[in-house]
Amino acid sequence: MTLPTSIPESPAVEMQDIVLRFPGVLANDHVSFTLNKGEIHALLGENGAGKSSLMNVLTGLYKPQSGTIRVNGKKVVFNSPKDAILSGIGMIHQHFMLVPNQSVTENILIGLDEPRFTLNLKKYDEKVRELAAQFGLNIDPTAKIWQLSVGEQQRVEILKILYRGANILVLDEPTAVLAPQEADELILTLRGMAAQGKSIVFISHKLNEVRAVADRLTILRKGKTTAEGVPLEGLTKEKLASLMVGREVLFNLKKCDQEAGDTVLMLEDVSAMNNKDLPALKNVSLCLKEGEILGIAGVAGNGQSELVEVITGMRTCTGRIWMGGKNIANKTPQFSIEQGLAHIPEDRVGVGTAPNLSITKNVIMKNFEHEPISHRWRLDYTAANNQAKKLREQYDIQSPSVETQARKLSGGNLQKLILARELSSQPRLVVAMQPTRGLDVGAIEGVQQLLLNQREQGCAILLVSEDLDELMDLSDRIAVMYEGEIVGIVNPKVTDINTIGLMMTGMARRGTECDDGVFPPEAGQADADAGAQTGETDEAAQADAETATPEPPAPPEEEIEPAMPAEEAEYLPPETEKERILRKVRGPDWNKGGRP
Amino acid sequence: MRLPYSLQLVKRTEETPKWLPAVTSLGAVVVAFVFSGIVLALMKADPLRIYQYFFRAAFGSWGAFSDVVVKATPLILIGLGCSVAFRMHLWNIGAEGQFYIGAFFASLVVLVPLVPLETTPKFVILSLMAILGLIGGAVYGFIPGVLKARFNINEVITTLMLNYIAVFWNNYWIFGKYSDAGFQMTRTFPNVAWLPRLADLAKQYPVFSGITLHLGVVFGLVAAVIVWLIVYRSRWGYKINLIGDNPRAARYAGIDITRNIILVFMFSGALAGLAGMAEVSGVVHRLQERISTSYGFSGVIVAWLAKLNPYAVIVVSILFGALIVAGREIQPSGVSFMIQGTILFLVISSDVLLKYHVRLVRTEEETA
Numbered sequence: 001m002t003l004p005t006s007i008p009e010s011p012a013v014e015m016q017d018i019v020l021r022f023p024g025v026l027a028n029d030h031v032s033f034t035l036n037k038g039e040i041h042a043l044l045g046e047n048g049a050g051k052s053s054l055m056n057v058l059t060g061l062y063k064p065q066s067g068t069i070r071v072n073g074k075k076v077v078f079n080s081p082k083d084a085i086l087s088g089i090g091m092i093h094q095h096f097m098l099v100p101n102q103s104v105t106e107n108i109l110i111g112l113d114e115p116r117f118t119l120n121l122k123k124y125d126e127k128v129r130e131l132a133a134q135f136g137l138n139i140d141p142t143a144k145i146w147q148l149s150v151g152e153q154q155r156v157e158i159l160k161i162l163y164r165g166a167n168i169l170v171l172d173e174p175t176a177v178l179a180p181q182e183a184d185e186l187i188l189t190l191r192g193m194a195a196q197g198k199s200i201v202f203i204s205h206k207l208n209e210v211r212a213v214a215d216r217l218t219i220l221r222k223g224k225t226t227a228e229g230v231p232l233e234g235l236t237k238e239k240l241a242s243l244m245v246g247r248e249v250l251f252n253l254k255k256c257d258q259e260a261g262d263t264v265l266m267l268e269d270v271s272a273m274n275n276k277d278l279p280a281l282k283n284v285s286l287c288l289k290e291g292e293i294l295g296i297a298g299v300a301g302n303g304q305s306e307l308v309e310v311i312t313g314m315r316t317c318t319g320r321i322w323m324g325g326k327n328i329a330n331k332t333p334q335f336s337i338e339q340g341l342a343h344i345p346e347d348r349v350g351v352g353t354a355p356n357l358s359i360t361k362n363v364i365m366k367n368f369e370h371e372p373i374s375h376r377w378r379l380d381y382t383a384a385n386n387q388a389k390k391l392r393e394q395y396d397i398q399s400p401s402v403e404t405q406a407r408k409l410s411g412g413n414l415q416k417l418i419l420a421r422e423l424s425s426q427p428r429l430v431v432a433m434q435p436t437r438g439l440d441v442g443a444i445e446g447v448q449q450l451l452l453n454q455r456e457q458g459c460a461i462l463l464v465s466e467d468l469d470e471l472m473d474l475s476d477r478i479a480v481m482y483e484g485e486i487v488g489i490v491n492p493k494v495t496d497i498n499t500i501g502l503m504m505t506g507m508a509r510r511g512t513e514c515d516d517g518v519f520p521p522e523a524g525q526a527d528a529d530a531g532a533q534t535g536e537t538d539e540a541a542q543a544d545a546e547t548a549t550p551e552p553p554a555p556p557e558e559e560i561e562p563a564m565p566a567e568e569a570e571y572l573p574p575e576t577e578k579e580r581i582l583r584k585v586r587g588p589d590w591n592k593g594g595r596p
Numbered sequence: 597m598r599l600p601y602s603l604q605l606v607k608r609t610e611e612t613p614k615w616l617p618a619v620t621s622l623g624a625v626v627v628a629f630v631f632s633g634i635v636l637a638l639m640k641a642d643p644l645r646i647y648q649y650f651f652r653a654a655f656g657s658w659g660a661f662s663d664v665v666v667k668a669t670p671l672i673l674i675g676l677g678c679s680v681a682f683r684m685h686l687w688n689i690g691a692e693g694q695f696y697i698g699a700f701f702a703s704l705v706v707l708v709p710l711v712p713l714e715t716t717p718k719f720v721i722l723s724l725m726a727i728l729g730l731i732g733g734a735v736y737g738f739i740p741g742v743l744k745a746r747f748n749i750n751e752v753i754t755t756l757m758l759n760y761i762a763v764f765w766n767n768y769w770i771f772g773k774y775s776d777a778g779f780q781m782t783r784t785f786p787n788v789a790w791l792p793r794l795a796d797l798a799k800q801y802p803v804f805s806g807i808t809l810h811l812g813v814v815f816g817l818v819a820a821v822i823v824w825l826i827v828y829r830s831r832w833g834y835k836i837n838l839i840g841d842n843p844r845a846a847r848y849a850g851i852d853i854t855r856n857i858i859l860v861f862m863f864s865g866a867l868a869g870l871a872g873m874a875e876v877s878g879v880v881h882r883l884q885e886r887i888s889t890s891y892g893f894s895g896v897i898v899a900w901l902a903k904l905n906p907y908a909v910i911v912v913s914i915l916f917g918a919l920i921v922a923g924r925e926i927q928p929s930g931v932s933f934m935i936q937g938t939i940l941f942l943v944i945s946s947d948v949l950l951k952y953h954v955r956l957v958r959t960e961e962e963t964a
Contacts, residue, residue, distance in 0.1 A: 314847065334850030343848065351848050354841040361834065365849040368834055379831045 010073035012199035018067035027053035042214035046440030060084035090161030151182035261290030264460035270319035295475030303484035342427035355407035412443030624942035654918035668917030672816035674895025677867030690755025692892025693762030698869020701732025733869015741861030781884035791878035812874030
């Protein structure tokens with residue numbers, strides 16, 4: 001070994017032959033991982049592939065059974081996360097760890113030795129401001145955390161790590177909580193930080209985004225690397241997916257063209273408060289027909305949860321919600337279930353299942369009051385077990401038995417359990433909230449296909465998702481929510497994703513007319529008609545959006561034409577850098593729709 | 597300085613075997629006796645002799661054993677009631693109060709009297725008393741139930757406070773209107789209001805003479821079967837389990853949580869009320885002060901030690917009954933409480949064995 005400091009190009013992190021074993025599980029099986037200085041290195045893999053375990057080894061949370069870690073060429077042994085921080089390694093978790101009632105600066109200072117006793121906040125505010133400016137993280141150090149958007153809170157987390165002198169940043173699925181524009185901005189920031197010499201590990205599921213942000217990538221599958229430090233050039237999305245999952249993944253879902261039928265659900269002027277008693281839904285009107293998927297797009301916290309809750313009878317509201325000729329507003333969840341409503345909740349563990357009860361008891365949650373599970377007061381567990389076994393087979397839920405506790409299932413299997421329960425009741429309406437969030441590519445495909453099958457069978461589906469690609473793929477119409485309002489309903493076939501992004505941030509509006517006047521309608525209206533109408537309004541609004549919002553992410557007109565050579569890009573002003581990345585994210589013709 | 601070996605707790609990844617909880621609980625009881633034995637030995641007593649004496653005092657004769665079961669009876673009923681409430685994560689600490697109100701309601705049959713005592717058959721009077729005992733307990737469970745369900749008021753506080761109210765409520769009546777010549781007790785109930793005892797059969801079967809065991813224990817056993825059926829075989833039991841494990845999931849599944857909180861509280865209270873009826877009608881034969889030697893609180897412990905299993909409640913209650921009976925025979929009387937406390941501590945701690953494997957591992961040497 002030569003003296004590591006004498007080599008200028010020694011990698012920031014070198015992990016060699018890491019073996020991490022949990023009882024019964026080999027989380028990392030001789031995994032090696034190298035992070036160069038000033039690069040963004042993507043770490044991909046399905047849930048349980050060992051990404052988090054590997055990064056927890058790097059950040060000192062777990063101690064590997066064997067293997068070595070070198071930081072800047074020097075061998076290190078981490079006994080605690082503190083050791084890792086001292087070596088300049090910091091992790092930004094998916095769930096923020098911030099104190100809502102304290103200011104940005106206060107949150108950054110938490111747990112530090114300095115300041116010791118007296119707190120001269122002004123001085124530190126200034127320090128934080130300088131640091132933020134250095135890395136282009138736009139934030140007010142005196143703002144309280146609860147006043148900040150999710151994207152801003154994430155910046156605080158990043159600043160927290162930077163303030164501790166980290167040169168190596170690990171981000172765990174950082175864009176999962178962000179709107180497309182916010183995600184783009186984050187990617188820009190990360191690029192800037194890498195240019196200033198920070199090394200970044202970027203854990204993600206989203207293939208498009210990885211292609212946009214990363215220089216190289218490492219893929220893990222079942223604890224082993226299937227690609228190690230591979231440059232991204234020339235890797236197709238399909239190739240990436242198959243490396244992750246170990247088989248071909250179809251990105252073309254089978255979605256048939258079909259006419260929507262009768263109206264199943266209609267909301268009229270629905271308003272509701274959130275848990276803090278602030279208006280969360282403002283005069284929402286919607287309608288949803290048989291065999292149709294209506295997507296609800298929006299940045300988290302713009303009223304989607306409340307919308308789902310009022311429909312499923314879990315929140316009170318004003319206005320009327322018609323389903324099957326009955327007003328289900330302000331009734332009980334029981335009442336909605338009786339009308340044929342199935343609900344795939346956002347929070348699978350907290351709402352969708354009882355974690356300590358068996359699969360059987362979870363499967364019968366919605367129909368235990370009916371034959372053959374119930375006979376008068378008695379509950380027939382034999383019948384219940386049989387039903388559970390049947391569904392376990394049919395929906396391919398991986399578990400040792402139907403007696404297994406729900407909490408022992410993986411995320412994908414837990415979601416399959418919920419889908420099995422909800423879809424087997426032959427619902428007329430499915431309300432699905434974030435049905436694929438946190439699942440791996442293989443499981444996502446399965447869940448999406450199940451929803452499409454349900455649509456084909458004539459079920460009406462309300463799909464709330466923060467994943468715009470998913471909404472574009474599955475929905476027949478997309479309603480965009482912003483601050484509790486529907487700011488427009490668009491046809492995904494003729495609308496581009498940037499327009500929806502603008503609507504999500506409240507910078508553009510569209511028609512929201514519900515094409516059926518009265519309920520219950522005798523027959524579904526011609527859909528082609530409605531489609532054509534939306535198509536027209538699309539273009540009008542498009543122009544609107546462009547003129548009304550000169551701000552990013554809509555780029556200036558004159559700079560869109562030539563694609564800059566890669567080596568030149570670094571020296572270009574930030575505007576073009578942003579553009580380059582946007583082009584990478586959205587594909588070569590990312591702003592075609594924006595042109596008049 | 598590091599030891600060459602260390603204990604490591606490793607999370608169980610597989611299912612916990614069905615027999616394991618019973619084994620660990622039993623093991624915990626044994627360890628509790630060993631530990632108490634060490635304490636006794638340190639006090640220069642002979643633990644073996646003390647335990648022998650203990651055993652004889654509790655199980656040495658039919659008479660002694662009958663005393664144990666008599667003490668166990670209210671514990672069984674209260675323990676069962678608490679076990680159902682705890683299953684739903686409702687911390688009903690108010691069994692003591694529900695017990696007193698149940699006893700009061702049952703006594704009204706005699707004290708008012710609600711029926712002519714001379715002409716009504718014994719069977720009717722006793723049934724009426726049992727029903728009123730159940731109702732009294734249920735009413736007293738209803739109050740914290742409604743407060744919890746409608747206004748989300750902490751049930752630990754309300755049930756605890758209601759205990760005192762119940763005691764003073766009883767005192768009001770036994771010091772005042774129904775006082776027996778100014779003493780803080782009512783007059784003795786007439787024989788028609790006594791639960792049948794085995795001693796009543798002494799004329800035909802001399803074996804039973806002096807055996808105080810009364811019909812209340814049958815209430816306890818029947819209640820255990822009913823609770824088992826409810827919890828493991830019924831629709832309502834399923835709802836209770838679901839609400840207990842995840843109330844948000846239960847609400848999502850369309851279960852009326854408010855209603856079920858109230859119902860479970862009433863059920864739990866009703867069993868405690870029945871225990872109160874059994875105590876006044878089967879043991880003390882009058883309403884007086886201190887009819888309970890904090891059965892209501894011991895019942896809470898019983899439910900926990902039994903891991904909320906209704907049949908285990910019976911076994912644990914008898915163990916506790918034995919400790920109460922034997923505790924009277926020994927000085928200092930704190931020994932019995934010490935054993936109770938150690939058992940509780942160890943049984944609850946032994947839960948860790950259900951969730952983790954304990955491994956002895958060699959401490960790794962640092963490779964520098």
